[in-house]
Amino acid sequence: MKSVLAVCLNPALDREFVIDNFKIDKLNVVPNEKNKMTPGGKGVNVAVILSKYNIPSIVTGFIGGYVGNVLLSELRKIDSLISTSFVHISDETRENIAIADTVNHTLTEINSEGPVVDLHSIEAFLKRYEVLVQQVKTVVISGSIPRGVPNSIYGELTKIAKRYNKTVFWEARDEIILESMKIAFPDVLKYDLRRSEKILGNILNTEKEYVEATKEFIKKGARLVILSYKTVFDFVGTVDGVWKFSPKVNIDHSYLLGAGDTFVASMIMAQLEGKCCVDMARYGYAAAVAKTSYMGKEPPSRQQIEEYLSLVSSERVE
Amino acid sequence: MKSVLAVCLNPALDREFVIDNFKIDKLNVVPNEKNKMTPGGKGVNVAVILSKYNIPSIVTGFIGGYVGNVLLSELRKIDSLISTSFVHISDETRENIAIADTVNHTLTEINSEGPVVDLHSIEAFLKRYEVLVQQVKTVVISGSIPRGVPNSIYGELTKIAKRYNKTVFWEARDEIILESMKIAFPDVLKYDLRRSEKILGNILNTEKEYVEATKEFIKKGARLVILSYKTVFDFVGTVDGVWKFSPKVNIDHSYLLGAGDTFVASMIMAQLEGKCCVDMARYGYAAAVAKTSYMGKEPPSRQQIEEYLSLVSSERVE
Structure with missing residues (x-):
């Protein structure tokens, strides 16, 4: 039995370019060794940290497009203790580009808007989630929610987890907690x-x-x-x-x-x-x-x- | 028989983000409908234009990494008249990001450095090229050369093409032409x-x-x-x-x-x-x-x- 199910509804590919003297309206070049990418999104981050503590986890949520494929490959490279079971959607997963200029001490961020998830994918996810939740002891739901998915989803997922007596952790923002706590409460609530x-x-x-x-x-x-x-x-x-x-x-x-x-x-x-x-x-x-x-x-x-x-x-x- | 072999030694994935009021040291968001990508590099561009005129072509060169895979998928989507036969390398293909700000009328470019090609891949490419060149009437070699590949390669490729009596077109910069013309001349030379x-x-x-x-x-x-x-x-x-x-x-x-x-x-x-x-x-x-x-x-x-x-x-x- 895997220990943890990490729910990351809106994962992101975090990219970092170090470009000294980054300038608008110019051609800027990123040296290859200063061009990095890491899988992100709070649920993904938790799974990665757990793997460093030797705790196996399954990561689930919605993933899509070219960016989603890169994220999956990179995530699988990090540690074999992390398994993935995402629902694939047609829109592109979030891509967050951070341009660090170590000369002018600026951090310029360029984020994509992220995907819109349709009802069909939400249904597929809920079915998948109910299967996965039975394979773990603990569920952690953390981070933002993509467009199309209601803010009450943390509550829905917790209600299902509670049916199987799992411990549930949340880390989320107020608008998610407000809607989700109408449906169910987690064991551990972190704002x-x-x-x-x-x-x-x-x-x-x-x-x-x-x-x-x-x-x-x-x-x-x-x-x-x-x-x-x-x-x-x-x-x-x-x-x-x-x-x-x-x-x-x-x-x-x-x-x-x-x-x-x-x-x-x-x-x-x-x-x-x-x-x-x-x-x-x-x-x-x-x-x-x-x-x-x-x-x-x-x-x-x-x-x-x-x-x-x-x-x-x-x-x-x- | 395919009509044309388009040699694109250093293809690129061209990405365009329209971000109005793009600002350094801030979080900028790209709306999904203003986030575009197209296969690029001059040899690729020529193949794409030829396909619009109903002329089939094979595109060859070096391609690698996540960016290379995206480029290949997007290129294959454009037209079935374009076939691809790239040599796969381990480095990432060039990714050129252009941020267009239609309010401040700026174009900010962020280009990756591009791959370094090793001798083994160059050898593999020359073998592949000699097979491909026999399948076409015309060879076009256009655009930049990745690091690791000598500027004389246009000449080497032309010498091989001439062995099979093919018509050869070049479009390139002076440093390539200077080195390559020591080895062979194309039929059509465009600077x-x-x-x-x-x-x-x-x-x-x-x-x-x-x-x-x-x-x-x-x-x-x-x-x-x-x-x-x-x-x-x-x-x-x-x-x-x-x-x-x-x-x-x-x-x-x-x-x-x-x-x-x-x-x-x-x-x-x-x-x-x-x-x-x-x-x-x-x-x-x-x-x-x-x-x-x-x-x-x-x-x-x-x-x-x-x-x-x-x-x-x-x-x-x-």
């Missing part, structure tokens, strides 16, 4: 607040408001809630109370990329090893903080995470 | 002067210098030479003399894209239909001028070319 600060439709400001929101989710049915606060803190809630997590070290904000996915993947690892609730969250948080201590895409090692457990504090606030 | 104005190592200025250069190539062994002069004129030479071709209509310089490839493809069409020498060149020139009379990638129709034959003048200058 993706990178692009929007909204929680339950409101922009929260004070710590008190975060604590109240945390309690609200627990009341509604989540078992563990994680709301990031001012980027480097987290409010964590269970039926037993609310905690505020803080780092005891300085966080370099330029190394934050990938910290959220590391958080989720490490919680899954902790859960598969028997940790629960606040301990599981603390493990994920320590991994995320460890991730910000260096540049590069690799997740922290097990040993680094263990070290960082003593470099984070969890203060009970309610 | 690609878009990026460099050099002819036989010198920058020519006066009409007299162009006439002398034209005569020099004929003396050295070419049967027909075409040197474009101030973009819209051409000096054309044969053993019988030198002509200056001029348009009788105004040329819109913004529609020049593709005129050179149209020129070559139309000369090939004329040659296959029995035209020779200056008449063949005049036919190609009329097609190129017709091509500049409208926007768009489609080549002019046969009827348009016939009409433009009366809109160009060919004045004997020597």
Whole structure:
């Protein structure tokens, strides 16, 4: 039995070109060694991190076109612990080009709009998903939703997973959580607040408001809630109370990329090893903080995470 | 028997994104309907134009990687009259991204460096080429050369073609012509002067210098030479003399894209239909001028070319 089903509804091929002195209205050349591509999308990222921790996973979602084929080939190259079972669609998968200029310190992004998924493909996906979900212990659903797919899909998928008694993790934005929680709640709910600060439709400001929101989710049915606060803190809630997590070290904000996915993947690892609730969250948080201590895409090692457990504090606030 | 072997040593996938208000250091989104890709490289372009005139061709050269696969699929979609017989290499084929901003009227180009071809692949190509060349009447070699392949390759390929009595067309830049003409001369030599104005190592200025250069190539062994002069004129030479071709209509310089490839493809069409020498060149020139009379990638129709034959003048200058 595979351990994890990683649902990545809207995967992306992330391309990076390093072009020094990148200029508009000119011919710019990308040297071959500065032209990179990596499979992306939050669900895919979680599966890749899990593979570094030796945890096998199946990745599913929608994939299509030339970009989708490249993404699949590259994903399969990363680790044989990752298997893929995507529904193929006719539109092209997202292609995100980032042009890094190390002289002028700019990052110019060119993203494709992404695919539109039709109802027929959604039906095919739901059938496929129900088969896959029975083959795993844990389901993680993470990241954006392509056009054509309703925001309630996280809820629908969770309802199916719960029919088979699976543990379900979400990391998503407010509009997805708002619609999906009308249908079902995950075991672990983590907000993706990178692009929007909204929680339950409101922009929260004070710590008190975060604590109240945390309690609200627990009341509604989540078992563990994680709301990031001012980027480097987290409010964590269970039926037993609310905690505020803080780092005891300085966080370099330029190394934050990938910290959220590391958080989720490490919680899954902790859960598969028997940790629960606040301990599981603390493990994920320590991994995320460890991730910000260096540049590069690799997740922290097990040993680094263990070290960082003593470099984070969890203060009970309610 | 296929009519034409089109040699495109360094094909490219041409991608066009229309992004209005394209900005550095920002996230830019390309709408799906403004995200286009077309197979490119001058040899490929000639084959595509020939297919519009119902002339079958085989395209050969080096192709590789994900970009190469996309190029091949897209090329095969264009017309079943085009067959492909590329040598596959491990490096990625060129990907040329053009970002058109119709608000600020800029064209930002991002080109990959292109592949490096190893000796083993060059050998494989030469063997393949010798088989293919026997299947056609005419060989056209056009465009740039990837790294690793010597500039003399046009000459080597022509020497092989001449062993089987094929008609050979070149369109290339000076550095290729200089090295290749040491080995063999084509029947039709057309200079690609878009990026460099050099002819036989010198920058020519006066009409007299162009006439002398034209005569020099004929003396050295070419049967027909075409040197474009101030973009819209051409000096054309044969053993019988030198002509200056001029348009009788105004040329819109913004529609020049593709005129050179149209020129070559139309000369090939004329040659296959029995035209020779200056008449063949005049036919190609009329097609190129017709091509500049409208926007768009489609080549002019046969009827348009016939009409433009009366809109160009060919004045004997020597």
